[in-house]
Each structure stands twice: as structure tokens, then as C-alpha cells.
Amino acid sequence: MYLYNSVTRKRELFQTHTPGRVEMYTCGPTVYHFAHIGNLRSYIMEDVLEKYLRYEGYDVNRVMNITDVGHLASDADTGEDKMLKGAKRENMSVMEIAQRYTDAFFNDCRKLNIKTPDVVQPATGLIDEYIHFVSALMDKGHAYFAGGNVYFDTSKTDHYHVFHDHDEQDLAVGVREGVEEDGNKRNKNDFVLWFTKSKFEDQALKWDSPWGVGYPGWHIECSAISMKFNGEYLDLHCGGIDNAFPHHTNEIAQSEAYLGHPWCNHWFHVHHLNTVGGKMSKSKGEFLTISLLEEKGYDPLSYRFFCLQSHYRKGLAFSWDNLDNAAGAYQKLIRRIAALPLESGLLDEEVAAQYRETFIQAVGNDLNTAQGITCLYDVLKARTNAATKLAILESFDSVLSLSLLEKAAELRENMVEVQPEPSGLTMGAAVSGDVYLVRHEGEPDDEIRKLVMQRGAAKQAKNFAEADRIRDELKARGIEITDVPGGAVWKRV
Ligand code: AMP
Ligand code: ZN
Secondary structure, eight states: OEEEETTTTEEEEOOOSSTTEEEEEEOOOBTTSOOOHHHHHHHHHHHHHHHHHHHTTOEEEEEEEEBSSSOOSOTTOOSOOHHHHHHHHHTOOHHHHHHHHHHHHHHHHHHTTOOOOSEEEEGGGGHHHHHHHHHHHHHTTSEEEETTEEEEOGGGSSOOOOOTTSOGGGGSTTTSTTOOOOTTOSSTTOEEEEESOOSOTTOSOOBOOTTOSBEEOSSHHHHHHHHHHHOSOEEEEEEEGGGIIIIIHHHHHHHHHHHSSOOEEEEEEEOOEEETTEEOOSTTSOOOOHHHHHHTTOOHHHHHHHHHTSOTTSOEEOOHHHHHHHHHHHHHHHHHHHTSOSSOOOOOHHHHHHHHHHHHHHHTBTOOHHHHHHHHHHHHHSSSOHHHHHHHHHHHHHHHOOOHHHHHHHHHHHOSEEOOSSSOSSSSOOTTSOOOEEEEESSOOHHHHHHHHHHHHHHHTTOHHHHHHHHHHHHHTTEEEEEETTEEEEEEO
16 A cells, blocks of 8 residues: 655555564553543544555554553653543542543444454553663663653664654754753753652652662653564554654654664554644543543444544544534435345456455555545445445445444334335435435334325425425324434324
């Protein structure tokens, strides 16, 4: 596939160290609160990337950390300890908070069809590895001890890499919000590998180390966890764009200093989900969660669909209107799939192969998921039998993960009639090329069903007078109709 690489700032042919195998690492969530839908945008896009690589035939080993320690927003040890803040807020221990929000995160992932990575490693589980890593950096002269903490010495690195999406200003310690100058640092970009001097006297999680009792810095967990489970050569590292600097910059510096050779070839960064107030962020306190979307009646997969409709390298503007549009389009897509006649035809391999090739051209071009969705509509319009269409849709959905066939089957089960495409076979309810679904509660009645379909056809044709007339007629016969997205449900009252 062709994939943009944040390091080279180019769209490149994706290549791996070992042919056919992808060692992939993802920065995981900081588990002091629920993940917001911005965080989840990043995980959705990374999930599609992983599944697309598998679709191309790669064997993928995907590793992710859970940040339950080492989460301080700056090396100067300023700001708040987020885990501690979460624990105080909920009157729980830090580890209980971590467990609670790790579970909540995977629960959200399940609802969004995000696959659990092959390896998930909580940061607190590998403290010995970090100590070993930091000791090795000390031995090699890449780290120094000052004021009770161990720092990485960026002046010993040939090239302190900076992702170009960030400007030089970001590098000047002091200009970034909440970051204070740390007098122990020899160079402004040096960063803490191990803290023993913390301003947090009640720091809950501490471990013994050659430098005293303390805890790891912000960046070391990702390098050490990746090296343990992905090996010395990483093919693909993912995260949200805010992770590029300083987190990923520092990961590269310490990993290459430790290994003595290049570490990760390809960097994939997902741009932010924004609201009118700017980037959605946990620390602002006001953010949207998947549970909240559910409470408002949205299917979480509508949010996945919303994310897939736009490119991962562009900021995505969230608004309820935008989400409504996506939810409507998603439901309509499911209805069209539900309307495919189930019984018809043998799989046409040639057509299937041709459409799969189009999908690869689309999604394999820098993960163009919007084009991938267009491919779904192209399949629905294709001149082939329904069996072939369903097989192709199923294959695309192994990447897009929109539960297309499952949702369509559910719809078919719940609805008495899903009008088959092309339209006109039953009551002419497909004026707009859309399908109209009718369900009943209680005893079926063919005549009533036809009237409800007629009313649907009138509504689709915007003939509201006729639609109201039929509703009144049905009411007079003791039938109540409730409109649902794309159809209606009737019952006797
Ligand atoms: P955190 O739980 O804060 O460590 O963040 C988890 C992931 O979400 C990281 O990869 C972040 O870069 C990413 N992220 C944070 N805010 C946003 C946002 N508004 N939109 C997209 N991704 C985000
Ligand atoms: Zn990371």
C-alpha cells in the first residue's frame, strides 16, 4: 500500500523489515477517565489500517500499551498527576481507576468494532524492562543523573528528530502551556527517563531502582514495550498527531540510542477530532463519549461510519448535524443491503476480483476510507447477482468493520417486508430509489401492510396530503403507525 510517512513527509510504498510481516505499535490510552470520541477516532483509523494490511495478506503483530503510570504531561513534573486526580475524583485507588477505565476503553472499542491488539501491555507491568533500558542508556553515555532524576541527553544524539507538523517554537521549553524550565536539564530538549524527585509527595505508584525509589518518565514505556513485543525493528508506529512531539520524537531518540541502529521506518499520525471549541481533549473536562452518543440514540457504528467518511490526515469537525448525516447515510446503506434478495445466484469470482482490486486501489492509497465507502455503493449498483454483491460487501467489511451484513440480517428479521431492489416489485415505495420498510406488532394483515406501504410511497413522493389521508383511514380502522428511520411500524390499538 501507499502510506504517508510523517517522518519523511511523503506518501511512500509501505515496506517492512521482514517481508510479509508487519510489526505495528500503537500508543494506548491514558486510563484516568473515559476515552472521548476524539481518542476513539485515532483508534478507529488505526484499526482500519491494521485490518487493511491483513487484507493485503500481511501477518500483523500489533502491540499497544496502557498508560497507567508515566503519564505526566511534562518533564518538569508540573501540572497534575492525572491518575491521582482520577483516583481522588472517584475515591478509588490509582490501580482501581486504571482497571475501571481500561475496561471502559475496551468496552467502547467493542462497540466500535475495534479489534483488540495482539498484545496489550499496561505500563506498570514492565518496570524492570524500563530500569534495564535506562541503565543501558546510562552505560552508553546517553543519559545522566541530576537533581534526583535521570535525564536523556539529547546532545549525544546525531539527529534529534522533529516531526515537521510541529514548528520550532514547540521545542522551546517554556512556551508550551504548563511546561516550566527544569534547571536540571543540560539541554532544553532533554527529558526525564526516571523520576525520584517528584512534587507529588503522595505519588501512589513507586518502585525501587538503581537511582532511588521512583517511577518512569513519560516516554520510556512505549519504546520498552515495543522492543519487548515487536523486536528491534518496528515497521509502523501509530498515534494521534499530538503524540508526534515530544512523545514520538523522544521515543525515537531513546530507542535509537539504545539499539545503535534505526528503529522505526514508518510513522502514522491521525489528525484531531475538533469541536467548535477546538481539539476535543480529556483535560478540558468536557468531552463526548460513546455512552453519551448511545444515550442520545446513536448506534456507535454510525460514529465509525462518520470517521471513515473523512481522511485521517485532515482534522475532522464534529457537530451533531454532521453525525446525523452520517447516521442517516449508514442506515440507508444497511437498508439497501437488507433489500438484496438472499436467494439469488452463484458467486461470480471474476466480478468479485475486479471489485476487490478497486477497493485495494482506493484504501491502499494512503488509507482513503471515504473511497472505500464509495466502493460499497458501487457494489450495490453493480450488474451482478445478489450473492456476488453480498460476498464482496462482506470482504470489504472485513476492513471497514461496519457490521454491514449482520445489521442487514437483523433488519430483515425485524421487518416483515424489505422491498427488493430494483423497486416496483411490491407497492411502489421506492420513488427516491430508497427502500421503505414495514414492520408490524401483533397479528399480520396483508391489506394493512399494503396501505402502510402506500403511505410510505406517498411520503417519499412528498405527497403528504395522501400520506395523511391513508394514516387517517388506518386510524379509523384502529391502526396506529409509528415512523422509524426508513420505514414504519404498525399495530392495532
Ligand atoms: P490519551 O488517552 O490522552 O493518551 O490519548 C489516546 C490517543 O488519542 C492518542 O493517540 C492521542 O494522540 C489521541 N487523541 C487525543 N485527542 C484526540 C483528538 N481530539 N482527536 C483524535 N485523536 C486524539
Ligand atoms: Zn506512546
